[in-house]
Amino acid sequence: MAFGMAQELRKHQVTTMVVYPGWVRTERVQQNLGADADYSATHSVYYAGRAMASLLADPNIFHRTGKIFTVGDLAREFSFTDVDGRQIAPFEIPEYSP
Template identity: 50%
Template sequence: MKNTESHYYIGRAISALANDPKIMEKSGQGVRIGDLAKEYGFTDIDGRYIYPFSI
């Protein structure tokens, strides 16, 4: 489980989206947190960037 993201990572994604004036461009899409981290430049609480993955 050490390779997964914390709830802070998810929260930072939500915060980044909430502060994005162009958020409507993402409306109706599924987005991966790793992609948002790369786009908005945030990391997890321990400073890691967790690559997006799909199951």
């Protein structure tokens, strides 16, 4: 879908992309998993927000059109961290990862 939209909107100089946040530590996740759960693979909502802010500040954003990005990969590329100072690895499901 991201690729198709990019092809259709390219002539209008519109950038389209997919940003996949991964496992976000929302209030609902915390309610369902409880206080004793291992949240080391999760990140705050601010981490995804920092990814979006970094993309919007990129003067060459148009070269990203039609592509898919994970928040973890964008954190590495743009050198930002979550509110706790960590750079969380991109979320992957092992049997579907390359």
